[in-house]
Amino acid sequence: MIDHLDHLVLTCTNAEATTKFYTQVMQMQLETFGAGRIAFRFGNQKINLHVRGSEFEPKAHLPVPGALDLCFIASVPLDQVVAHLAACNWPIIEGPVERTGATQKIRSVYVRDPDLNLIEISELMG
Template sequence: MNIKSIDSITIIVSDIARAVRFYHEVFDLPLVNGSKTTLQVGGKQQLQFVTPAATGIHISEEPGNSELALATKDPLAKTLAHLTNYAVEIDDGPVPYQGATGPATALWLRDPDHNLIKLVCY
């Protein structure tokens, strides 16, 4: 088997519309055509949202137990200004970080369900 990339990540949330709105507005992630639960990340990955009560999904987790790392091309100062514009509180950082593709700076924040989001700035 030769895994080439991550296709999608699913995050458990209490309110799908609220989660989609947060990730769409704060991180500028576009909605996948015709979907109310899936956003596009980069060119080839998707971020999906489900609730614990979703039918056909075998998930025992509750909202707030996920962690997601997102890489940004923007400089750190622009990323921080953008988050400030949306009144998003930073939990930790910025600090030096060894990312998947090399040295970076990372900071952590939480979405409305308290899922941890790591923003990696290369």
């Protein structure tokens, strides 16, 4: 019945800090849509942004910053991701470590975004 994820909604406390993280550190493309809404595009998916207290309707029952645990598959080798994070002075809190992904084993590093969501960045292991 379900084919793929189109988008998810991230609730933040500081839109500027969140935009900087997802566009500079995560290298996603900034997109604007609707009446001044913003999203971060990567591949065929995107993350729509809500600011706490100014969410768009309908919204999650309890939209709170810092409640997400997301895993992204990188388009470059994980060693390049690690080097990029170092160049951005963004701390890795764990990794590289091996994990089990949706379709196969992955090698991952973990960081936190400005709202302390857990962000896993991974490469597929052959």
